[in-house]
Amino acid sequence: MISPQNTEDGRVSAGARGPASDRAPAGAAVYLDHAATTPMRPEAIAAMTEELGQAGNPSSLHHLGRRARRVVEESREQIAEAYGARPSEVVFTSGGTEADNLAVKGLYWARRAASPQRRTVLIAAAEHHAVLDSAAWLASHEDAKVNWLPVDSEGIVCPDVLRAAIEPDPGAIALISVMWANNEVGTVQPVAELAEVAREYEIPFHSDAVQAAGQLPVSLAGSGATALTVTGHKIGGPVGAGALLLARGADPVPVLHGGGQERDVRSGTLDTPAIRGFATAVEVSVMRRDEEAKRLAALRDELIAQVIAAVPDAVLNGPPPGPARLPGNAHFSFPGCEGDALLLLLDAKGIACSTGSACTAGVAQPSHVLLAMGADEARARGSLRFSFGHDSVPQDTDAVGAVIREVVERARRATAR
Amino acid sequence: MRVLAAMSGGVDSAVAAARAAEAGHEVTGVHLALSANPRSYRTGARGCCTLEDARDARRAADVIGIPFYVWDMASRFHEDVVQDFVDEYARGHTPNPCLRCNEKIKFSAVLDRALALGFDAVCTGHYARLGESGPAATLRRAADPAKDQSYVLAVLTGDQLGRAMFPLGGTGKDEVRREAARRGLLVAEKPDSHDVCFIADGDTRRFLRGKLGDAPGEIVDEDGTPLGRHDGSYGFTVGQRRGLRIGRPAPDGRPRYVLDIEPVTRTVTVGPAESLDVTVIEADRPVWTGCPPPAVPVRADVQLRAHGEAHPATVTPPPAAAGRGPLTITLDAPARGVAPGQAAVLYDGDLVLGSATIMTAHRLAAAPA
Numbered sequence: 001m002i003s004p005q006n007t008e009d010g011r012v013s014a015g016a017r018g019p020a021s022d023r024a025p026a027g028a029a030v031y032l033d034h035a036a037t038t039p040m041r042p043e044a045i046a047a048m049t050e051e052l053g054q055a056g057n058p059s060s061l062h063h064l065g066r067r068a069r070r071v072v073e074e075s076r077e078q079i080a081e082a083y084g085a086r087p088s089e090v091v092f093t094s095g096g097t098e099a100d101n102l103a104v105k106g107l108y109w110a111r112r113a114a115s116p117q118r119r120t121v122l123i124a125a126a127e128h129h130a131v132l133d134s135a136a137w138l139a140s141h142e143d144a145k146v147n148w149l150p151v152d153s154e155g156i157v158c159p160d161v162l163r164a165a166i167e168p169d170p171g172a173i174a175l176i177s178v179m180w181a182n183n184e185v186g187t188v189q190p191v192a193e194l195a196e197v198a199r200e201y202e203i204p205f206h207s208d209a210v211q212a213a214g215q216l217p218v219s220l221a222g223s224g225a226t227a228l229t230v231t232g233h234k235i236g237g238p239v240g241a242g243a244l245l246l247a248r249g250a251d252p253v254p255v256l257h258g259g260g261q262e263r264d265v266r267s268g269t270l271d272t273p274a275i276r277g278f279a280t281a282v283e284v285s286v287m288r289r290d291e292e293a294k295r296l297a298a299l300r301d302e303l304i305a306q307v308i309a310a311v312p313d314a315v316l317n318g319p320p321p322g323p324a325r326l327p328g329n330a331h332f333s334f335p336g337c338e339g340d341a342l343l344l345l346l347d348a349k350g351i352a353c354s355t356g357s358a359c360t361a362g363v364a365q366p367s368h369v370l371l372a373m374g375a376d377e378a379r380a381r382g383s384l385r386f387s388f389g390h391d392s393v394p395q396d397t398d399a400v401g402a403v404i405r406e407v408v409e410r411a412r413r414a415t416a417r
Numbered sequence: 418m419r420v421l422a423a424m425s426g427g428v429d430s431a432v433a434a435a436r437a438a439e440a441g442h443e444v445t446g447v448h449l450a451l452s453a454n455p456r457s458y459r460t461g462a463r464g465c466c467t468l469e470d471a472r473d474a475r476r477a478a479d480v481i482g483i484p485f486y487v488w489d490m491a492s493r494f495h496e497d498v499v500q501d502f503v504d505e506y507a508r509g510h511t512p513n514p515c516l517r518c519n520e521k522i523k524f525s526a527v528l529d530r531a532l533a534l535g536f537d538a539v540c541t542g543h544y545a546r547l548g549e550s551g552p553a554a555t556l557r558r559a560a561d562p563a564k565d566q567s568y569v570l571a572v573l574t575g576d577q578l579g580r581a582m583f584p585l586g587g588t589g590k591d592e593v594r595r596e597a598a599r600r601g602l603l604v605a606e607k608p609d610s611h612d613v614c615f616i617a618d619g620d621t622r623r624f625l626r627g628k629l630g631d632a633p634g635e636i637v638d639e640d641g642t643p644l645g646r647h648d649g650s651y652g653f654t655v656g657q658r659r660g661l662r663i664g665r666p667a668p669d670g671r672p673r674y675v676l677d678i679e680p681v682t683r684t685v686t687v688g689p690a691e692s693l694d695v696t697v698i699e700a701d702r703p704v705w706t707g708c709p710p711p712a713v714p715v716r717a718d719v720q721l722r723a724h725g726e727a728h729p730a731t732v733t734p735p736p737a738a739a740g741r742g743p744l745t746i747t748l749d750a751p752a753r754g755v756a757p758g759q760a761a762v763l764y765d766g767d768l769v770l771g772s773a774t775i776m777t778a779h780r781l782a783a784a785p786a
Contacts, residue, residue: 341534344445344486414533 030351030399034328034389035183035211041236041390043284048238048277058270059261068272075279082286083245084219091244091262092275096210096231099244100130103206103227104177106252108138111174118174122165124149124157125372128208131177154319155187155373162197170201180212184356184369184385185318186329195224204250210234214285215293215327220245236390237281241274296388297327299397303386304330306401311408317370328388331356337382337411345407351399356385420444420582421531422540423523424477426470428597428604429542429585431477435600436584437540438481446478446485451494473604480601490522497521499615503628506651509678510758513723514613516569524577538582545570546586554578555707556769561589568723571762571772575706622652634683636663639692650683656693656754694751695780700761700773701743707770717763717770719746721755727764728752744773
C-alpha cells in the first residue's frame with residue numbers, strides 16, 4: 001500500500017513519489033488549487049485506510065455486511081449532523097457531479113410527471129458545468145425550457161431577479177438551481193433568501209454547495225433548500241464520495257437504476273471506505289470551520305494585497321473580501337496575459353494554481369462565469385484562480401507575491417501579437 | 418537549454434522529446450490543439466489533433482518525465498493553414514498544408530510564444546538534419562531518404578532553423594519505433610499519419626465543396642475544344658488523371674491528364690502525358706538558408722513536391738537580385754506534374770539551399786529577354 005508522506009508540519013507533500021514531471025521543480029510545492037481538489041486530511045486517510053482492509057457489502061445480511069452497514073450509517077449520521085439534515089436526508093453519491101445530475105434531472109422528471117406543464121428550469125448563468133450541462137441536456141432531450149438567471153458584475157443572483165423570473169408563470173417551473181459558492185470567482189449567493197422566494201411558490205430549490213461546505217455554515221434545514229450537493233474531496237476527504245442532501249418529501253426520479261440502495265433514489269454498492277473517509281473529513285472540517293475560515297481569509301487578503309502591489313493593474317474578480325466572497329478564493333484577471341501562460345510559468349516555479357475554467361482536451365475556454373459577469377473575452381482569458389485550503393500556510397502567499405510580477409511581465413510578452 | 422517539444426501524440430515527436438530530455442535539456446511537452454472542436458477532425462490513429470492524440474501525447478510526456486500542457490492553436494491554425502488551403506485551391510493552386518503548418522504554426526506562432534515564455538528552442542519529430550546551429554543554421558535531408566521531411570521544412574528561415582531541434586534526423590523509422598518500445602512509450606506501434614489532418618474522412622474534394630460550393634466550368638483540350646463540364650475546378654490538381662469524368666475518349670485512345678486550371682473562368686485543360694512535361698518554372702517568395710541569395714545563376718537539384726525526385730536545374734535569380742522577386746528554374750530534363758502552389762526546394766546534395774513557391778510552369782524555355 002502506498003502511504004502518503006507527511007512532512008514535519010503535517011502537510012501531505014504533493015507529488016513526493018511522482019516522476020520528475022509531477023514534482024515541483026525546486027523547493028517545496030506551493031499548492032493553491034484547493035478548489036480543484038484538496039489533499040486528504042490525515043484523519044480521513046487514517047479512517048479510510050483502516051476501512052480498506054475490511055470486507056463486507058453494507059447491503060449484505062451477514063455479520064460482515066452488518067458491520068459495513070454500521071460504518072455507513074454512522075457516517076451518514078455524522079454528515080447529517082454537520083450539514084443540518086436528518087440521516088434519511090443524506091443520499092450518498094459518487095461525488096458532486098452525480099449529485100447535481102440527480103438533483104437537476106431527477107427533480108425535473110419528478111415535477112414534470114406530477115404536472116406536465118412544469119417544463120421550465122431556472123438556472124444561474126454562472127453555475128458549475130455539472131448543473132449547466134444537466135440543464136442543457138434536459139433542454140435538448142427532455143423538452144425542458146431553461147431560463148438562465150443573470151448574475152451581476154460580482155456574480156450574485158439577486159432574489160428580486162429570481163422572483164421576476166418566476167412571477168410570469170410560477171406553475172410552469174420545475175425547479176431552481178443556484179450554487180452556494182462559485183467555484184471560479186468565489187461568489188457566495190444569498191442562498192437562504194433565494195430558497196425563501198422558491199418556497200413562496202412551492203418550487204424545489206437546489207444548491208450546489210460543494211465549494212461552500214468546508215468554509216461556510218452549510219445547512220439543509222437552515223438554508224430552506226430542497227436539495228444540496230456536497231462532496232468529500234474539496235474538504236480533505238477522498239475523491240469519489242459525495243452526497244445529495246435531499247429534504248424529506250423530495251423524490252427525484254433516479255438517474256442510476258439498480259438495487260435502490262439509497263432511498264430508492266440512487267443505486268450502486270455503497271463505497272464504505274470512501275464514505276467513512278468523507279464523513280471524517282466532514283466532521284473535522286465542520287469542527288474547525290469558523291477558525292479555518294478566518295485563517296483562510298487572512299491568507300487570501302494577504303495574497304490580494306501582494307498581487308495588487310506587484311501588478312497594480314491586476315483585477316480581482318468577484319466580490320470584494322467579505323461575506324459575499326468565499327474565504328479561500330482569490331481570482332484575478334491580468335490584463336494582456338493569457339491564463340495558460342501564467343499557469344505554465346508559475347508551475348515551472350513550483351506554484352500550482354488554475355485558470356479556473358473548464359477544459360476540453362486541456363484547452364482553456366474563456367470562463368462562462370466571467371462572461372456571465374460581464375467581462376470581455378480578453379479579461380476572461382487572462383484570469384487565474386488561487387484557492388486556499390486546510391494545509392495552506394503564509395509561505396504559499398509569499399511564494400506567489402515573490403514571483404508574480406516577473407511572471408506577468410513574461411506572460412505579457414508571450415501574448416499573441 | 419529550455420526546450421519546448423511539440424508532441425502530436427505520435428511516435429516520432431515522442432521519441433524526439435525523449436532524446437532532447439536525455440541530452441540534458443530542460444524539456445516541456447506541448448500538444449497543439451488545432452481544432453476548437455476536437456471531434457470535428459480526424460479521429461482514431463490516422464491523424465493528428467484528436468482527443469485520443471492529446472491523451473497519447475500526455476502519456477508519452479509522463480513516461481519521459483517532462484511537464485506537459487495543451488496549447489490552443491485552433492484559431493491560428495484555422496486562419497493560416499485551413500483557410501489558406503481552401504484559398505489556394507480556389508485560385509487553382511495545389512497547397513501543401515504540412516509545409517504551411519511548419520511555417521506559420523510550429524515555427525512561428527508556437528516558436529514565438531515559446532521564446533517569449535523563456536524557452537530557447539522548439540523540438541519536433543521531423544526527419545531532417547540541422548547543419549550549423551544558431552543564426553547560420555542550415556537544413557539537410559534526413560539520413561533515411563524514405564522518411565526525409567526536409568521538403569516540408571525548407572520554407573523555414575535561418576532564424577527559424579536556428580531555434581529548431583530535430584533529434585530524429587539521423588535515424589530511420591524502424592529504429593525510432595524500436596527505441597519507443599524500449600523507452601516504454603505506448604505509441605511505439607501507432608500507425609503513421611497520412612493525408613491532411615483536418616479533413617476527417619480524407620475526401621479532399623468533398624471538403625472543398627463544403628467550403629467553396631459549386632464552381633462549375635468547362636473541361637477543354639489543348640486546342641480549347643470543350644470535352645465536358647465539371648462542378649468545381651478545385652477538385653483538380655495538375656497531373657491528375659483519375660476522376661476527370663470525360664465521356665468521350667481521346668481520339669488516339671490515350672489517357673488524359675489535367676494540364677492547367679484557370680481559376681477565373683474555372684476552365685480545366687486536359688491533354689496527353691507528354692504535355693505535362695515542363696522545363697521552366699517560375700517560383701516566388703524565395704528563402705535562402707544554405708547559401709547567400711545568389712546574384713548569378715546557380716546549379717541546384719530541385720524537388721517539386723513532397724517525396725518527389727530531385728531534378729538537376731539552373732536557378733536564375735531575378736535581375737534585381739538580393740533574393741527578392743521570382744526565381745526562374747530551368748530543368749536540365751523535363752519534369753511532369755508540376756503544380757502551382759507547391760514548393761520548389763533547392764538542394765546541393767543533402768543541403769537545402771533554399772525554397773520558393775511555384776507560380777507557373779512552362780513546357781519550353783522562355784525566350785531570352
